[in-house]
Amino acid sequence: MSEPHDHAPIGLDLSAPAEPSVVEAVQNELALLWEQRPDLDPGVTLRFEMGLVEILGNIVEHAFDPDTPGRLLTVAVTIEGDVVRGTLSDNGQPVAVDLSTVTMPDEDAESGRGLALAVAALDELSYTRDGDCNRWILRCGGAGS
Structure with missing residues (x-):
C-alpha cells in the first residue's frame, strides 16, 4: 500500500446526459485514472468502481x-x-432511501441488489438531496478499509 503523501491528488470530472452509455464512459475514464496510480490497492479500485457503477446504474x-x-x-x-x-450528482427525482437499512434481497428477487452491493463494497456511502440535486458521496480506502 502506498504512503498517503507519495502522490499529488488526481481525479476526473465528467458531465453527461444520464443515459445508459454514460456507465461505459465512466468506466473508461476510471481505467485511465487507475493507470495513473498502479500502486493503488487493486481491492480498493475494484470495490470503488463496483460501488460507483451500481449507484450510476440506479x-x-x-x-x-x-x-x-x-x-x-x-x-x-x-x-x-x-x-x-x-461524488455523483443528478437532477433527477428525489430518492427515498435510508442507507442504514439497505440489505441484500432474497435470491429469488429480480432487482434490488445494486444498492446493497454498493453499500457492501464501499467504506462510505451517503445520499443527500440539495435543492433539485441528488448527491451521492462515495469513499474507498484509507484507514479502516
Whole structure:
C-alpha cells in the first residue's frame, strides 16, 4: 500500500446526459485514472468502481421519468494518497432511501441488489438531496478499509 503523501491528488470530472452509455464512459475514464496510480490497492479500485457503477446504474435507470428532457449527471472522482472519493450528482427525482437499512434481497428477487452491493463494497456511502440535486458521496480506502 502506498504512503498517503507519495502522490499529488488526481481525479476526473465528467458531465453527461444520464443515459445508459454514460456507465461505459465512466468506466473508461476510471481505467485511465487507475493507470495513473498502479500502486493503488487493486481491492480498493475494484470495490470503488463496483460501488460507483451500481449507484450510476440506479441513477440512469430510476432517477428520471423515461421522457424527462435534460437528464444531467456529473461524476467527480479524486484519488489522494490511498483514498478514492467520488461524488455523483443528478437532477433527477428525489430518492427515498435510508442507507442504514439497505440489505441484500432474497435470491429469488429480480432487482434490488445494486444498492446493497454498493453499500457492501464501499467504506462510505451517503445520499443527500440539495435543492433539485441528488448527491451521492462515495469513499474507498484509507484507514479502516
